[in-house]
Amino acid sequence: MTDNAETSYDVLIVGGGPAGQAAALELAAVGARCAVIDEQARPGGQILRQPPVSFAAQNWVDENSYRPLRQQLRVFENQAAIAWLGRRSVIGLQPGPQGHSLTTSGADGLQELSAAHVLIAAGCYDMPYPAPGWTLPGAMGAGAMQTLLKAQGIVTGEPIVFAGTHPLMLLIAAQISRAGGKVAEVAFDRSLATIGKSMIRHCATALRNGSLLGEAGKAMMDLRRAGVPVRFGRPLQEITGADRVTGAVFGEADHPETTPCGSIGLCYGFLPQSDLPRQAGLSVRWSSPSGGWATCHDQWMQSSVEGVWVAGETTGVAGAPIARDEGRIAGLGIAAALGLITNRDATRRAAPFRQSRKAAMRFAAMLDDIAAPKQALDRVAASNTTICRCEKVSASAVRETLGSTTDVNAVKRITRCGMGLCQGRNCEHMLIRMSAAAEGRGLETMKGFTGRFPARPVSIADLLEKPLP
Amino acid sequence: MSKRIGFVEPPAPIHIELDGEVVEAYEGESVAALLVLHRDGMSRRDRDGDARGLWCNMGTCSECFVRLLEHGRSRRVRACLLEATDGMRIATGSHTQDD
Numbered sequence A: 001m002t003d004n005a006e007t008s009y010d011v012l013i014v015g016g017g018p019a020g021q022a023a024a025l026e027l028a029a030v031g032a033r034c035a036v037i038d039e040q041a042r043p044g045g046q047i048l049r050q051p052p053v054s055f056a057a058q059n060w061v062d063e064n065s066y067r068p069l070r071q072q073l074r075v076f077e078n079q080a081a082i083a084w085l086g087r088r089s090v091i092g093l094q095p096g097p098q099g100h101s102l103t104t105s106g107a108d109g110l111q112e113l114s115a116a117h118v119l120i121a122a123g124c125y126d127m128p129y130p131a132p133g134w135t136l137p138g139a140m141g142a143g144a145m146q147t148l149l150k151a152q153g154i155v156t157g158e159p160i161v162f163a164g165t166h167p168l169m170l171l172i173a174a175q176i177s178r179a180g181g182k183v184a185e186v187a188f189d190r191s192l193a194t195i196g197k198s199m200i201r202h203c204a205t206a207l208r209n210g211s212l213l214g215e216a217g218k219a220m221m222d223l224r225r226a227g228v229p230v231r232f233g234r235p236l237q238e239i240t241g242a243d244r245v246t247g248a249v250f251g252e253a254d255h256p257e258t259t260p261c262g263s264i265g266l267c268y269g270f271l272p273q274s275d276l277p278r279q280a281g282l283s284v285r286w287s288s289p290s291g292g293w294a295t296c297h298d299q300w301m302q303s304s305v306e307g308v309w310v311a312g313e314t315t316g317v318a319g320a321p322i323a324r325d326e327g328r329i330a331g332l333g334i335a336a337a338l339g340l341i342t343n344r345d346a347t348r349r350a351a352p353f354r355q356s357r358k359a360a361m362r363f364a365a366m367l368d369d370i371a372a373p374k375q376a377l378d379r380v381a382a383s384n385t386t387i388c389r390c391e392k393v394s395a396s397a398v399r400e401t402l403g404s405t406t407d408v409n410a411v412k413r414i415t416r417c418g419m420g421l422c423q424g425r426n427c428e429h430m431l432i433r434m435s436a437a438a439e440g441r442g443l444e445t446m447k448g449f450t451g452r453f454p455a456r457p458v459s460i461a462d463l464l465e466k467p468l469p
Numbered sequence B: 001m002s003k004r005i006g007f008v009e010p011p012a013p014i015h016i017e018l019d020g021e022v023v024e025a026y027e028g029e030s031v032a033a034l035l036v037l038h039r040d041g042m043s044r045r046d047r048d049g050d051a052r053g054l055w056c057n058m059g060t061c062s063e064c065f066v067r068l069l070e071h072g073r074s075r076r077v078r079a080c081l082l083e084a085t086d087g088m089r090i091a092t093g094s095h096t097q098d099d
C-alpha cells in the first residue's frame, strides 16, 4: 500500500479490516485503482489493531487462529498498487448515477473523494450495555480493553472484571491475564445449563468447529491456572464507584455480592456499524439476536444501491473469517462490474469463498445463540439506568414517553435520547427494543433513527470551511 | 492501577502536556491510552459534574473528546484516534465542567 493524494478512484473502500483488505487485494490483482480509507493510522481493523509504528511489538496477537489474518495483512501492506488513506473518518456517502462521492474528515480538514464503486467494510462495535454505573471512568467495552492491550500495551485499572453474555470475553480475559494483567473474575450472565442447551442445539456445528471451541477451553484453563474464577448465571447488577469504577455488584438485590475492581469490561455482543449505509439510504435489516442494523446485499455483496457494496461485519456480526470471505466476494463482484474480469471468472473464483463462508456461518449462528443478550437487556429496559450516554436519558424516562408514542424518532425529539454526539450509536438499539416491546411488535418490523450526515463527529470550523454536501 | 506491559518495546519517550502537567509518552501512542494511565480513563465531567470515561476506544462512542491546543486554536478531537507527538498540548474536561 502507498500513501496517496489523488481524489478519484475506480473503487473506494471504507475500512482496512479483514474485509476491506481482502476486497482491495482482489481488486488490485486485476488492476483496479483502489484506495482504502480508515480512521485508524494503520490497517488491521479491530481484530488486528496494530501498535504505533514506533513500538517494536513482540508476540503481537500471536495466537494460532490469527495467523491467516496476519498473513493477509502483511500482503496488503506490501501491495504497492493499493492507496492507503489512514487517519481519515468517512463522514458522508453521497451515491450518484455517475459515481459516488465520499466526504472524509482528517487533521487537515474535509476532503471529497469519488469513485465508480464504493465498498463499505466498516465492521462492528462493542454493544453499549447500559448497566447502572456504566458511565464511570473504568467501565468500557471488553473490546476497548483488548484494543488498549494489543495496540497500546496498556492494561486498564486492576483488578479487572469481565461481565457479559459473549464468549469472546473469555479470550480477552485470558489475553490480558497472559500479558500480566490481574483479572478478578469473568462473569457470564447466563447459566451453564442455558449455554449447554445452545451448544446441544448446534451439536454438529460444535463438533465440526472443535478447534475454535478448543480455544475457548484453553482460555478457561489459562484463567483457572491464574486463579481467575469464571462464573456462570451471574448477572451484573451494578457498577459502583464515585469518580471511577471500584466494584461490580452481582447476585440478587437482597444478597448482593461485590467484586472489588479497578475497571470492568462489558461483553454482551457486537453491533454492526450502520451510519454510512443508513445515511446513504441503503436497505438494512434488524440483526437478531444481538441487535443493530445489518446492511442488506445480493450474492455479490452489492447493496440496494447500484455501485455501493458491503462486506464484513457491516452486513452482520459473524467473525473475521466470514468478513474476509465477504471481502473477497465483493472484490470479485466489483471487478466484474468494472469489466476487469468476466462474470464467469468471478463466479469460478468466488466459489471456494462462498463455501467457507457458508460453513463458518453455522458457527456464527451457534455463537449468536450462546451470547443472546435479550434477558440482560430486558433487565435494563425495566430499570432507571442511563441508556443515552450523551444526553443522559434514563430507561425510565424513555418508558414514560413510550406511553404516548412508540415512534423512535418522536421519542428521540421528546426525550433527547439519541440526540448527542454519538448519533445514537450507543442508545438506539436499546430504544428500539423498548419501543418494540411497548408496541408488542417484532423487532424486525421496527424502523430506526433517520440516518444523518455526518457519520462521525466533525468540527464546525471544518464544516464552515467546506459547506455541507 | 492501570499499567504499561512489556510486550511492546517502546522507543525513547517524548513529552506531552496534559492539562498543564508534563507527562511522558511514546510517539504514536494514543491520547486515550494516556488518559487510562493518568486519569483512570476519565475524559471529562458532564453537566451534573459526574466523572465520565472513554468507552469504545475505536472512534464510535464519542465519549473521549479532549481539546487539542495548537496554532492558537482549540480543536475538539477523539482522544482514542489522536496520536501523541512531542510537545502536544491536551486539555481534558476532567477538572472542569465541560459538556
Ligand SMILES: Cc1cc2nc3c(=O)[nH]c(=O)nc-3n(C[C@H](O)[C@H](O)[C@H](O)COP(=O)(O)OP(=O)(O)OC[C@H]3O[C@@H](n4cnc5c(N)ncnc54)[C@H](O)[C@@H]3O)c2cc1C
Pocket (backbone or CB within 6 Å): A014, A015, A016, A017, A018, A019, A020, A037, A038, A039, A040, A044, A045, A046, A047, A048, A088, A089, A090, A091, A121, A122, A123, A124, A125, A126, A142, A143, A144, A146, A147, A270, A273, A276, A311, A312, A313, A314, A318, A319, A320, A321, A323, A455, A456, B058
Ligand atoms: C474492539 C473490538 C475488538 C475485537 N477483537 C476481536 C478479537 O480479538 N478476535 C475476534 O475474533 N474478533 C474480534 N472482534 C470482532 C472483529 O471486529 C471482527 O471479527 C473483524 O475485525 C471484522 O472485520 P471487518 O473487516 O468486518 O471490520 P473491522 O476489522 O472492524 O474493520 C473496519 C475498519 O473500518 C474502519 N471504519 C469504520 N467506520 C469508519 C468510518 N466512518 N470512517 C473511516 N474508517 C472507518 C475502522 O476503523 C476499522 O479499522 C473485535 C471487535 C471489536 C469491536
Ligand code: FES
Pocket (backbone or CB within 6 Å): B032, B054, B055, B056, B057, B058, B059, B060, B061, B062, B063, B064, B065, B078, B079, B080, B081
Ligand atoms: S473512546 Fe469511544 S470514541 Fe473514543
